[in-house]
Amino acid sequence: MAITERTRPYETLIRHNNDGSVSAHHQTIAEVMKDGAVLVATVSAPIALLDVAAELEPIIGAALIAAVADADRLRHACEEKDAQLANLGRELTELRKLLEAAEKQ
Numbered sequence: 001m002a003i004t005e006r007t008r009p010y011e012t013l014i015r016h017n018n019d020g021s022v023s024a025h026h027q028t029i030a031e032v033m034k035d036g037a038v039l040v041a042t043v044s045a046p047i048a049l050l051d052v053a054a055e056l057e058p059i060i061g062a063a064l065i066a067a068v069a070d071a072d073r074l075r076h077a078c079e080e081k082d083a084q085l086a087n088l089g090r091e092l093t094e095l096r097k098l099l100e101a102a103e104k105q
Contacts, residue, residue: 004033009059010043024049026056 010029016022025046032040049056 001035003039006031006033009056012049012056012060013046014049026052 007028007030011027012024014022014024026049027046028044030042030044031038
């Protein structure tokens with residue numbers, strides 16, 4: 001029955017303030033575990049993000065890469081939908097012309 005301790009990243013918060021500025025803080029969580037099960041967990045006081053930026057760079061970098069990939073995938077999907085919508089618009093125009101021609105006969 002091994003008792004272990006670990007401290008790990010817990011939360012990184014970016015806040016958009018009323019005046020348009022942006023602030024951010026980070027918190028860690030210290031856990032005491034017995035055989036892998038958490039017995040006690042304590043969240044640290046918020047730390048200014050600038051004070052831990054180097055430590056968080058790999059995490060934030062990975063999140064940024066994932067966000068950019070998601071944005072790129074969504075942009076591509078929107079482009080495909082825009083093309084489909086344009087095709088449907090052309091088809092609708094043609095169908096309207098056929099309907100008008102049929103009504104004249």
